[in-house]
Amino acid sequence: MSISLNWISAGNLKALKEEGAKVIRGGIAVFYHEDHVYAVDNRCPHLGFPLHMGSLCDGILTCHWHHARFDVCSGGTLDPWADDVPSYEVRVDSGEVFVNPVSRSAKGAAKYKHKLKEGLEQNIGIVIAKAVVGLIEAGVPEQEIARIGIEFGTTHGTGWNAGLTILTAMAQSVDKLDKNGKILALYQGLVHVARGSSGRGTRHLLSALPSADVPFERLTEWYRSCLEVRDTPGAEKVLITTILKGIETKRLSEMMLIAATDHFYLDGGMYSISTAKHLKRWSGRRHRKRSGF
Numbered sequence: 001m002s003i004s005l006n007w008i009s010a011g012n013l014k015a016l017k018e019e020g021a022k023v024i025r026g027g028i029a030v031f032y033h034e035d036h037v038y039a040v041d042n043r044c045p046h047l048g049f050p051l052h053m054g055s056l057c058d059g060i061l062t063c064h065w066h067h068a069r070f071d072v073c074s075g076g077t078l079d080p081w082a083d084d085v086p087s088y089e090v091r092v093d094s095g096e097v098f099v100n101p102v103s104r105s106a107k108g109a110a111k112y113k114h115k116l117k118e119g120l121e122q123n124i125g126i127v128i129a130k131a132v133v134g135l136i137e138a139g140v141p142e143q144e145i146a147r148i149g150i151e152f153g154t155t156h157g158t159g160w161n162a163g164l165t166i167l168t169a170m171a172q173s174v175d176k177l178d179k180n181g182k183i184l185a186l187y188q189g190l191v192h193v194a195r196g197s198s199g200r201g202t203r204h205l206l207s208a209l210p211s212a213d214v215p216f217e218r219l220t221e222w223y224r225s226c227l228e229v230r231d232t233p234g235a236e237k238v239l240i241t242t243i244l245k246g247i248e249t250k251r252l253s254e255m256m257l258i259a260a261t262d263h264f265y266l267d268g269g270m271y272s273i274s275t276a277k278h279l280k281r282w283s284g285r286r287h288r289k290r291s292g293f
């Protein structure tokens with residue numbers, strides 16, 4: 001496979017293996033994990049913490065600031081409030097690692113329109129804000145951006161609400177504002193539309209991870225971990241990714257039942273089987289102590 005002149009060298013593979021992670025030109029973090037090399041944008045998409053300082057375990061990169069988790073391969077997040085991180089293609093040639101500086105993520109207005117709809121559906125301010133900035137930067141007219149919010153609010157809410165009034169007022173005023181003013185005005189209108197429609201009308205599923213390349217066994221582990229800590233959005237994302245992967249119903253059911261039976265009371269308490277085993281051992285020790293054994 002030929003490597004274009006534009007690809008960035010990430011140095012020697014052996015050295016990367018020893019270092020575990022490094023940052024290269026373009027602010028790209030490169031990781032050696034489970035005999036593979038991965039590359040993602042080093043800025044956490046949530047609030048910018050350097051991801052090369054995060055932890056990498058079982059294919060999940062965890063940011064150390066607010067603990068957002070990312071599939072290190074695709075950059076997809078299990079925490080929708082953090083957004084996906086751009087990921088990059090990697091090649092190893094004669095023991096040297098190269099990274100394609102053009103991210104694998106979709107770009108341009110279409111991507112940001114999709115993100116704006118996702119932010120409205122899930123009522124996530126940071127995703128809406130980033131989408132508005134991206135759309136304005138991409139030259140999308142303000143009225144077109146406002147229309148996405150109006151269509152969403154009138155389709156998925158329970159009638160006209162304060163958010164739609166705010167957005168309409170903002171859309172009427174944007175012509176008189178500078179670029180930052182336009183972004184703030186649209187954001188305020190859109191975020192109120194999201195709040196006014198959230199939890200009413202349509203239930204919106206989260207999107208799958210960007211890539212379905214993650215093996216089924218790994219998705220099963222991630223699903224179990226999400227349930228263990230009662231992480232509903234993470235579990236939903238992993239489940240949708242698994243379904244879209246075309247896994248047959250029997251294996252899918254097994255995955256869900258294994259995770260569900262980790263707990264005696266899945267929905268009503270903290271009493272997992274591991275807790276139960278721990279308590280059993282602990283009470284056995286107390287009993288032996290009391291009875292002098």
Ligand code: FES
Binds near residue numbers: 045046048066
């Ligand atoms: S900056 Fe990474 S999770 Fe907040």
